[in-house]
Amino acid sequence: MTCPLFDAVAKVVRERRSIREYMDEQPPKEVIEEILDLARWSPSGNNVQDWRFTVVRDKNMLEAIKAFSPGWIASGNPVATIISSDREWALKKGGRHIAEYLYYVHAGIVAQTISLLAHAKGLGTCMIASFSREAVKTLLSLPENWEPVLIMLVGYPRNAPQPPPRLPLDELVTWR
Numbered sequence: 001m002t003c004p005l006f007d008a009v010a011k012v013v014r015e016r017r018s019i020r021e022y023m024d025e026q027p028p029k030e031v032i033e034e035i036l037d038l039a040r041w042s043p044s045g046n047n048v049q050d051w052r053f054t055v056v057r058d059k060n061m062l063e064a065i066k067a068f069s070p071g072w073i074a075s076g077n078p079v080a081t082i083i084s085s086d087r088e089w090a091l092k093k094g095g096r097h098i099a100e101y102l103y104y105v106h107a108g109i110v111a112q113t114i115s116l117l118a119h120a121k122g123l124g125t126c127m128i129a130s131f132s133r134e135a136v137k138t139l140l141s142l143p144e145n146w147e148p149v150l151i152m153l154v155g156y157p158r159n160a161p162q163p164p165p166r167l168p169l170d171e172l173v174t175w176r
């Protein structure tokens with residue numbers, strides 16, 4: 001049975017890559033906004049929605065953040081969206097388990113939604129986990145109760161890499 005929606009989603013999932021070479025032109029604000037507006041529909045425990053997005057477009061600020069991010073090996077001029085968790089909000093709305101453990105899961109889920117949407121728009125992304133939380137928090141004057149979890153680069157790809165290999169399904173799945 002053909003299922004165009006499944007085929008379209010499968011194509012986006014299969015073809016998305018972590019992009020580490022970007023063009024100099026940044027994506028327009030409206031496009032980033034459209035992607036983040038849709039990403040709000042990601043699921044979260046208790047529907048807590050503790051994710052907060054700080055979109056950095058300023059070149060000097062991007063350079064400053066990059067200086068504290070060993071995982072930022074990408075070249076070019078993408079925007080960087082810092083995905084933080086408002087952990088105070090998470091505690092209030094979802095309780096301790098969410099505020100202490102699940103906030104990382106939430107950031108990962110919303111990050112993947114962003115990267116798939118961005119790919120579908122012809123944009124490239126790269127998630128960066130290797131960065132100084134403290135430095136980013138200070139540089140961007142983030143509220144005390146926010147914890148930056150991921151940096152998400154979003155820009156026009158200059159180069160799409162070959163897909164890194166995936167483990168075969170039968171090594172990942174057991175059926176009971």
Ligand SMILES: Cc1cc2nc3c(=O)[nH]c(=O)nc-3n(C[C@H](O)[C@H](O)[C@H](O)COP(=O)(O)O)c2cc1C
Binds near residue numbers: 071073074127128164
């Ligand atoms: C949680 C997480 C953290 C990552 N951190 C970094 C990073 O710090 N720097 C980087 O260049 N790529 C980072 N990546 C990208 C991975 O290296 C990449 O997803 C993986 O090699 C598979 O390649 P693909 O995304 O092109 O399929 C990260 C990915 C995830 C999901």
